[in-house]
Each structure stands twice: as structure tokens, then as C-alpha cells.
Amino acid sequence: MKKTIFAGFGGQGVLMMGYAFAVAAMMDGKHVTYLPSYGAEMRGGTANCTVAVSDEEIFSPVASSPDFGVIMNRPSMIRYESAIKPGGKILLNSSLVDMDPSRKDIEVFRIPANELAKKAGSDQTLNMIMLGAFSVITGMTSLESIMAALAEITKGKKAALMKLNRASLDVGFEYAKQGVRS
Amino acid sequence: MNEKVLMRGSHVIAESAIRAGCRFYAGYPITPQNEFTEYMASAMAGLEDGTFIQAESEIAAINMVIGASMAGARAMTSSSSPGISLKQEGISFLAAQELPAVIVNTMRGGPGMGNIAPSQGDYFQATRGGGHGDYRTIVLAPGGGQELADLTGKAFDYADRYRTPVVILADGMMGQMMEPVVLHKAVDPAELPPKPWRLSGAAGRPSRYIRSLLLDIAQEEERNWKLARKYDNITREIPRAESYLTEDARLVVVACGTAARIAKGAIKRVREIGLKVGLFRPITLWPYPKRALCELSRSVREYLVFEMNTGQMVEDVKLSLEGRGNVHFYGRPGGSVATPDEIAKVVNSLYHRQRLEEES
Numbered sequence: 285m286k287k288t289i290f291a292g293f294g295g296q297g298v299l300m301m302g303y304a305f306a307v308a309a310m311m312d313g314k315h316v317t318y319l320p321s322y323g324a325e326m327r328g329g330t331a332n333c334t335v336a337v338s339d340e341e342i343f344s345p346v347a348s349s350p351d352f353g354v355i356m357n358r359p360s361m362i363r364y365e366s367a368i369k370p371g372g373k374i375l376l377n378s379s380l381v382d383m384d385p386s387r388k389d390i391e392v393f394r395i396p397a398n399e400l401a402k403k404a405g406s407d408q409t410l411n412m413i414m415l416g417a418f419s420v421i422t423g424m425t426s427l428e429s430i431m432a433a434l435a436e437i438t439k440g441k442k443a444a445l446m447k448l449n450r451a452s453l454d455v456g457f458e459y460a461k462q463g464v465r466s
Numbered sequence: 467m468n469e470k471v472l473m474r475g476s477h478v479i480a481e482s483a484i485r486a487g488c489r490f491y492a493g494y495p496i497t498p499q500n501e502f503t504e505y506m507a508s509a510m511a512g513l514e515d516g517t518f519i520q521a522e523s524e525i526a527a528i529n530m531v532i533g534a535s536m537a538g539a540r541a542m543t544s545s546s547s548p549g550i551s552l553k554q555e556g557i558s559f560l561a562a563q564e565l566p567a568v569i570v571n572t573m574r575g576g577p578g579m580g581n582i583a584p585s586q587g588d589y590f591q592a593t594r595g596g597g598h599g600d601y602r603t604i605v606l607a608p609g610g611g612q613e614l615a616d617l618t619g620k621a622f623d624y625a626d627r628y629r630t631p632v633v634i635l636a637d638g639m640m641g642q643m644m645e646p647v648v649l650h651k652a653v654d655p656a657e658l659p660p661k662p663w664r665l666s667g668a669a670g671r672p673s674r675y676i677r678s679l680l681l682d683i684a685q686e687e688e689r690n691w692k693l694a695r696k697y698d699n700i701t702r703e704i705p706r707a708e709s710y711l712t713e714d715a716r717l718v719v720v721a722c723g724t725a726a727r728i729a730k731g732a733i734k735r736v737r738e739i740g741l742k743v744g745l746f747r748p749i750t751l752w753p754y755p756k757r758a759l760c761e762l763s764r765s766v767r768e769y770l771v772f773e774m775n776t777g778q779m780v781e782d783v784k785l786s787l788e789g790r791g792n793v794h795f796y797g798r799p800g801g802s803v804a805t806p807d808e809i810a811k812v813v814n815s816l817y818h819r820q821r822l823e824e825e826s
Contacts, residue, residue: 303644307472310646317611318472318644322498322582344731345610345643348805 285338286424287347291364292356292377294331297411301354302333304415307433308425309337317345330359337424352422354414355381356397375418377410393421393460400455409452416456427453470646475614475636476502478647479570482618483542484509484516487655488568490534490541492519492527496549497582498638499572503544515655524549528556528569535565536676538664540622540655544570546638547588548579550596557631558597561693562678564663566625568618569603570634572641575801583801584638584724589778592633593752600690602697604632604704605751607722611645617749619650626659628700635751637774639724639803700753707755708747711737712762715744716822719813720759720783721772722748724803729772731806732813741817751779756786763790768820770794772809774802792820 379398510516521527
């Protein structure tokens with residue numbers, strides 16, 4: 285079983301990123317749980333979700349220590365760096381996180397998601413950039429599954445947005461493929 | 467129809483209720499179950515015969531449910547802990563008037579306003595009736611995911627079959643969490659068993675009435691005995707529990723709902739280091755699955771009750787075992803959610819303290 289925490293500002297598409305990944309993993313035939321943070325949330329506040337994916341039944345949706353972290357901003361870095369399992373991986377949005385993790389027992393991947401999103405055509409799709417990179421770095425799911433999940437989530441209504449999502453996933457995917465380990 | 471969909475727990479209950487033929491929902495917003503009310507608003511609006519009311523208060527909502535139930539509808543309300551307290555008078559009236567209804571409590575930390583985090587602090591309130599008077603409600607404790615869909619349908623069937631309110635006890639985590647589910651086939655409300663007792667207008671037949679005020683003591687006593695006989699039947703007919711890895715267990719963790727899932731995660735961990743530990747998970751909290759727990763006591767002596775409160779269900783475990791086992795307790799109240807690692811440590815420590823590793 286692998287657990288991933290997605291964390292960042294409200295408005296960065298953090299929950300959507302986790303949701304799309306969870307649906308993709310379900311379509312891959314995996315067991316999955318998606319647990320969002322909830323409560324007095326607001327735009328600009330923090331948001332996070334934990335997605336567990338497994339070949340077996342998942343008992344606890346709560347992660348004692350996640351295997352992967354997708355960290356979109358500095359406050360989330362401070363909060364979740366210490367929680368990641370030794371040997372785990374952190375994907376950092378290096379456009380916004382300028383600090384270096386102090387841990388030496390985890391792998392860190394820096395992805396300038398904001399810049400890459402602009403390059404892909406919209407600065408709103410930084411979550412898709414990260415998800416594309418996540419797919420390469422963790423091998424958890426394929427871009428095809430993510431696209432199928434997005435089609436399911438949006439019910440295929442927004443063709444223009446789907447095109448932009450695909451372009452952003454590809455940019456993140458290619459960037460990560462070239463090797464971004466620090 | 468048999469396709470898996472990834473759905474939020476609140477939405478699973480709401481959609482399953484509609485598919486079970488629920489056509490009347492009244493509620494008042496409260497976190498962490500606003501998604502429930504939101505879903506009902508749009509889903510009922512999409513049905514020709516659906517009614518959704520955002521009431522002016524929780525109390526108004528439960529009283530609207532009483533009216534809809536009297537008229538024969540499959541009726542439902544939902545709230546979270548403080549809101550459920552407000553509904554208790556109405557639930558007592560439902561029980562007195564033998565009216566079916568389903569009430570969903572997405573429990574949060576308490577007492578008082580408490581917080582919005584997941585909790586099991588309302589166990590006593592739910593399983594002991596909750597309101598005034600000598601009555602019980604059927605209480606179902608889903609473990610999340612598929613069981614939310616399965617038990618919601620069951621809740622409406624039980625409510626109609628026994629003419630009694632049924633409480634579904636969920637919690638903030640279960641309401642928010644998404645898991646794959648296969649939804650049940652939709653039932654046509656017109657095909658449900660008729661309710662010959664319902665108030666439908668007395669044209670062409672003798673009038674009926676449904677009331678809770680019985681000033682005649684003999685009548686009230688008889689009503690109480692009638693309810694008690696009904697509760698006896700329910701206690702015989704519907705207790706349900708899940709046993710997990712109990713065959714060779716020397717220690718059994720007893721937990722329900724979200725706590726049971728965390729406990730299962732812990733049991734998986736301690737099994738890997740060779741501890742013989744199992745789980746007993748009550749699915750009906752009232753009636754409590756006493757007989758199944760007693761059967762376990764033939765081979766198991768040590769029990770650890772784990773709850774997200776300071777110790778409520780532990781009393782039902784003791785009442786069920788009647789001394790045939792040592793009952794220990796571990797709890798995390800106030801909205802704290804223990805991790806499987808934490809419970810694994812508690813289990814490990816108890817296991818060795820009781821020298822269970824030396825037993826053959």
C-alpha cells in the first residue's frame with residue numbers, strides 16, 4: 285500500500301489533484317481511499333488530502349507516515365516534511381518553495397510548477413503539472429488513466445479544459461522524465 | 467449499474483437513501499455533513515416526487531419528518547452531534563407513535579459545540595434512545611465505503627418493517643472520505659410494501675389517528691409493553707457483527723465504525739510480528755450483537771475496546787460478556803483520530819502484559 289499526501293494553498297487545485305489521482309487508481313483496478321482536510325477552509329488557506337492506493341483492502345485511511353508528498357507551498361513543506369516515511373519521496377513546487385528539506389533519508393524532486401504551467405498555456409493548471417511529474421516519479425498511475433479519470437470527473441463537458449489539462453500533464457511528465465532530482 | 471464510483475461518504479448515504487425510495491428530506495446545515503444536505507437539495511429537485519426542505523432549525527426538520535412519515539413517505543433527516551441533540555424530542559415522538567424514519571448522525575467532537583473533527587462521543591445518546599421515555603432506536607454503524615450504501619438501504623427497510631426510527635451513526639471522517647462504491651438499484655416508492663396505518667385522508671373509511679399523548683395510564687402502560695415486545699423482536703432478529711481473524715486470537719479488539727478500520731490497520735501490523743489478535747466489529751450498536759460476542763468468549767479471554775471517546779461501548783461489551791473475559795479500554799476523545807501505529811503499540815503492550823505470547 286502507498287499513501288500520498290497532497291498539500292498546498294486553497295485554490296492551487298490540491299484536492300482536485302488528489303481526487304483525479306484517486307479516480308485514476310480506482311480505474312486501474314486498485315483499492316483506494318481519498319481523505320480531504322475539511323473545516324473552516326478558505327481561498328488562500330491550507331488544503332490537503334491523503335490518498336491511499338493498494339492491491340488489498342485498505343483499512344485505515346489515515347496515514348501514520350505517507351510514502352509520497354506533493355508539496356505545493358512553504359507552509360505545507362514545514363508541516364509535512366517530517367511526516368514522510370524514510371525512503372519516501374517529496375515532489376516540491378519549487379516555484380513557491382524556496383527552502384531545502386533538512387531530511388537526508390528522503391528523495392526530493394523540484395518541479396517549478398507555476399512556470400511550467402504558464403508554458404503549458406495557463407497558470408491555473410499547476411496541479412496537472414505536478415500530477416504529470418508524480419506519474420513519472422512514483423510510477424503510481426499512467427497519464428492515460430489520469431486523463432480517463434478527468435473525463436469521468438468533468439463528464440467530458442469541457443473539451444478546451446481537457447486539452448489544457450492534457451498539455452499540462454505532458455509538460456510535467458516530460459520535465460520529470462529528464463530527471464529533476466536535486 | 468454495477469459500476470464502481472468514487473464517492474464521498476455523505477453523498478453515498480444520500481444517494482443510497484434516494485435509491486431506497488426516500489422522497490422526503492428535511493435538514494438544517496452543520497459541518498461536517500453539509501455535503502449531505504447539499505446533495506439532497508439537488509437530487510430531490512431532480513425527482514418529480516421528491517421533497518427537499520432546508521428547515522429553519524433542526525427541531526423543525528425532525529418534526530417535518532414526523533409529518534411526512536405519518537403520511538407514508540420514506541422520510542429522512544441528518545445532522546451532526548449538536549444538531550442531533552436538538553432532534554431528540556422528535557425522535558422520542560417518532561418512537562412513541564411508531565413511525566418509521568431514518569436519522570443520520572455524522573458525529574463530531576463534543577460535548578457542547580465541541581469541534582468538527584470525527585468522534586464517537588454520541589454512542590450512549592444513540593444506543594440508549596436519546597430522548598425522553600422508555601424507547602430504543604435501531605442504531606447502525608457502517609465501517610465506511612460500500613457499507614454506507616448497503617446499510618442505508620437496510621435502515622429504511624428496518625424502519626418500515628418495525629415502524630421505528632433508525633439511526634445511522636457515521637462520523638466526520640466517514641462523511642468526508644471518498645471510496646469506491648457500487649450503488650444499489652433504485653427502488654420505485656410505489657412498489658414498496660403498503661402502509662395500512664398511514665394517514666391518507668379518511669374519505670370512504672373509518673378515521674385513524676396517530677398520537678403520542680395518552681393520559682390514560684393503562685393505555686400508556688400497554689403502549690410501553692407493546693414497544694418492549696417489538697424491541698424484543700428486533701433484538702432477536704437483526705444483531706450483526708463482523709469477526710476478523712478471531713479464529714486463533716488470544717486478544718480481540720472490539721471497535722466500530724472508523725475506530726474499527728484503524729484497529730484493523732493495527733491488527734495487520736501486529737499480526738506481522740506474530741501476535742494473535744483479532745477484531746470484533748459490531749455493525750448494529752442497538753441491538754448489540756451480544757450472542758456473537760459471547761460465542762467468542764469460549765476461546766478468547768482478553769478484550770481491548772477501542773473507541774473515539776472516553777469509554778461508552780465498553781459498557782455494552784461488559785454487559786454482553788457478563789464476566790466471561792477481561793475487558794480493557796483505550797480511547798481518544800474530542801475529535802482526535804488515533805493512527806494504526808498508536809493502536810498497534812497499545813495492543814502490543816497489553817498482549818505482553820497479559821503474557822499472551824506464552825499461551826499455547
